[in-house]
Amino acid sequence: MNRILKHRAFKTTVIAATVMGVVGVAQARDQIRIVGSSTVYPFASYVTEEFGAVTDYPTPVIESTGSGGGIRLFCNGVGEGTPDISNASRRIKLTELERCQENGVTDVTEVKIGSDGIVFAQSSQNEALDLTLEQLFLAVAAQVPVDGELVDNPYEEWSDIDSALPDREISIYGPPSTSGTRDAFEELVMESVSEEMEAYGGEGYTEIRADGAYIDAGENDNLIVQRLTEDTDAFGIFGYSFLVENPNALVASSIDGVEPEAEAISAGDYPIARSLFFYVKNQHAEDVPPLYDYVDMFVSETMIGEGGYLTDLGLIPLPEAEREQTREKVAERAQLQVSDL
Known part of the structure; x- marks a missing residue:
């Protein structure tokens, strides 16, 4: 692949489509349909644009629905109206795979593409905080222990949790229940x-508190970033890549003394690190000819390797051995089993 593609301006014309689930027989088409995680979306969008630019196939259709929403659409069945790929910022759940199988989606390959950290960030107009996991929990939980008893969360300001924390109202923009984050x-x-x-x-x-301290900000993490630049007292919860893309606007909190940095996330030292995936509906491959060409491009060293294009967007590469394992699973069309989960 021509290295100058890396410097081509990132297009903003990726088509969004609402994918309706219809169980049936797939009809031949040459445009891949992708749904799923808002965290994986920037990486997948880059690959779709590259794919549309360097192959004879049209740019795949991609929609950011959240991991849970994407997997639900993906598992609705096999057919023209169902997606071919679902991106996910967490692993598919056993109940989700069982639902897939019940609806005839019986041949799915799981593709791990890299690592990510969940960051807890605020406007760069503020000083960075060092929080513990427990302090973060006490800020967002619906009920917390007080004198040994569980009560509705009474904490209104960060200093109510710990006097060393700021006298600022607890206000957190975070992902909805359909989100893998x-x-x-x-x-x-x-x-x-x-x-x-x-x-x-x-x-x-x-259970997350519903008294206004935690604000469901929807599936678009860019909107959380925008809100933090406007509401400078608030915090936001989102994937590491959005921190990388907004270094001047945001400052992240360290968690248990560890900064959300690529090396710490990759090594598992950062406490809120996770893996990123996408899932391929192999039963669509015959009727969607470009499907495996796209998947092969995504898992290539050019994309997900050390120094690959996607690392510029904040993807944290898997160790080399794991990347090879990912490519082997793709080449073999390895079928995800209930026993794997």
Whole structure:
């Protein structure tokens, strides 16, 4: 692939389409349909533009629906009205794969493309904070322990949680329940903290407060970034790539003393690190000829390797051995099994 493509201006004309799920027989078409994660969207959008530019196929249609929403559309069935690929910022759930199979989507390949960190950031007009996972949990949980009893979250300002934190109202723009980022945040922050708290009886607690302190900001992480530049007292929760793309506008909090930096995320030292995926509906390959050409381009070293095009957008590459494993799974059309989850 010509290296000058890396310097070509990123196009903003990626087509968005609402994909309706219809179970049936796929009809031949040469335009790939992709749904899913807003975190993976910038990476997939770059690949779709490259694919449209250097092949004879049209640029794939891509829509940012959130991981959960994308997988739901993907699993609606096999046929003309269903997507070929679903991007995800967390692994598909067992219940989701079972629903896929119930609807006839029985041949799916899981493709891991890289690592990502969930950042907790604010306007760069403020000083960066060093938060603990527990402080972050106490800021967002619907119920928290007070004197050994669970009560509705009483914390209105950060200093109510810890006097060393700012006297600022707790206001957090975050992803909705359909988002893979939300799923990962609940697992890596809320479950991990609450399981260690006696008040929750050793069970993971993931209910997020609904009193206005946590604001559902939708699936478009760029809107969260925009809101933080306007509401300089607020914080936002989103993927690392959006921090990379807005270095002058945002400052991220360190978590348990670790900064959200590429090396720390890749090594697993950053506490809120996760993997990124996309899922391929192999049953569409015969009737959607460009499908595997697109997948091969996405997992190439040119895209996801060290120094690949997508690292400029904030993708954190997998170790070399894992990248090779990803390409082997793609080449073999490895079928994801319920027993794998």
